[in-house]
Amino acid sequence: MSGELSPIDKAKFVAAKKAVEYVEDGMRVGLGTGSTAAWMVRCLGEMVREDGLKIRGVPTSARTAALARDVGIDVVSLDEAKWLDLTIDGADEFDGEFNLIKGGGAALLQEKIVATASDRMVVISDVSKEVETLGAFPLPVEVIPFGWQTTKALIEEMLDSLDVLGQTTSLRMNGAAPLFTDEGNHIVDLHLNRIGNARQVAMVLNQIPGVVENGLFVDICDTVVVGYGDGRVQVRDINENAVSEDRLEFVESENLFSDLGD
Numbered sequence: 001m002s003g004e005l006s007p008i009d010k011a012k013f014v015a016a017k018k019a020v021e022y023v024e025d026g027m028r029v030g031l032g033t034g035s036t037a038a039w040m041v042r043c044l045g046e047m048v049r050e051d052g053l054k055i056r057g058v059p060t061s062a063r064t065a066a067l068a069r070d071v072g073i074d075v076v077s078l079d080e081a082k083w084l085d086l087t088i089d090g091a092d093e094f095d096g097e098f099n100l101i102k103g104g105g106a107a108l109l110q111e112k113i114v115a116t117a118s119d120r121m122v123v124i125s126d127v128s129k130e131v132e133t134l135g136a137f138p139l140p141v142e143v144i145p146f147g148w149q150t151t152k153a154l155i156e157e158m159l160d161s162l163d164v165l166g167q168t169t170s171l172r173m174n175g176a177a178p179l180f181t182d183e184g185n186h187i188v189d190l191h192l193n194r195i196g197n198a199r200q201v202a203m204v205l206n207q208i209p210g211v212v213e214n215g216l217f218v219d220i221c222d223t224v225v226v227g228y229g230d231g232r233v234q235v236r237d238i239n240e241n242a243v244s245e246d247r248l249e250f251v252e253s254e255n256l257f258s259d260l261g262d
């Protein structure tokens with residue numbers, strides 16, 4: 001199976017494999033959403049099945065919940081867990097201050113609630129997601145379906161007032177129909193190119209009626225684990241202002257890849 005994996009997938013895998021070293025017996029762990037987070041869920045599942053690791057996992061989407069159950073993780077709701085020791089999740093972009101854009105997988109609302117309810121958020125990423133300034137990736141904003149066109153127009157007015165020039169916005173589709181998130185909302189993607197003041201944009205967006213949440217994660221992430229296609233992995237910690245490097249073997253394992261098919 002490993003022979004078929006691209007360098008990007010290998011990078012995602014080694015980041016995930018390194019990040020699960022933070023998980024200890026008895027922890028309540030937030031489980032992110034996306035292809036990188038899926039590697040982390042598979043790695044944790046292997047630790048549960050083969051090493052007897054005992055954790056409770058709080059998934060951030062229906063698809064992560066399904067995968068977590070499949071691989072043997074004890075899945076509980078956030079209200080059952082109440083507070084989490086750690087959340088491990090992917091990102092669409094991260095900058096030097098560990099501010100993030102998330103929501104490419106339309107799970108930003110549960111992801112932000114879960115990450116905020118955690119002692120620590122560890123982001124796992126391949127190196128391509130690192131940027132100097134956030135914004136090349138379209139910023140997802142979750143809006144309620146009622147009056148979504150009005151909400152979208154208000155978002156555009158707000159961007160004009162902040163002098164975010166040249167922006168466009170689009171409703172995210174699922175084929176021919178608008179996409180619905182797990183919470184029954186829509187996503188409006190903001191094509192901004194550059195977000196100079198992420199904190200300000202995040203705060204102002206959330207004041208618009210109809211906006212439920214936006215995909216800017218400011219001051220939430222503590223640690224970024226960056227994977228490379230050759231097995232190198234770099235751990236950057238903002239609290240300790242520390243960077244460490246490691247190299248992981250890409251180990252082919254039937255169990256790890258069982259949900260991926262042939």
Ligand SMILES: O=C(CO)[C@H](O)[C@H](O)COP(=O)(O)O
Nearest residue numbers: 034035036090103104105107
């Ligand atoms: O925010 C997310 C889902 O809402 C994901 O973490 C983000 O889109 C990264 O996904 P991937 O690991 O597949 O690149």
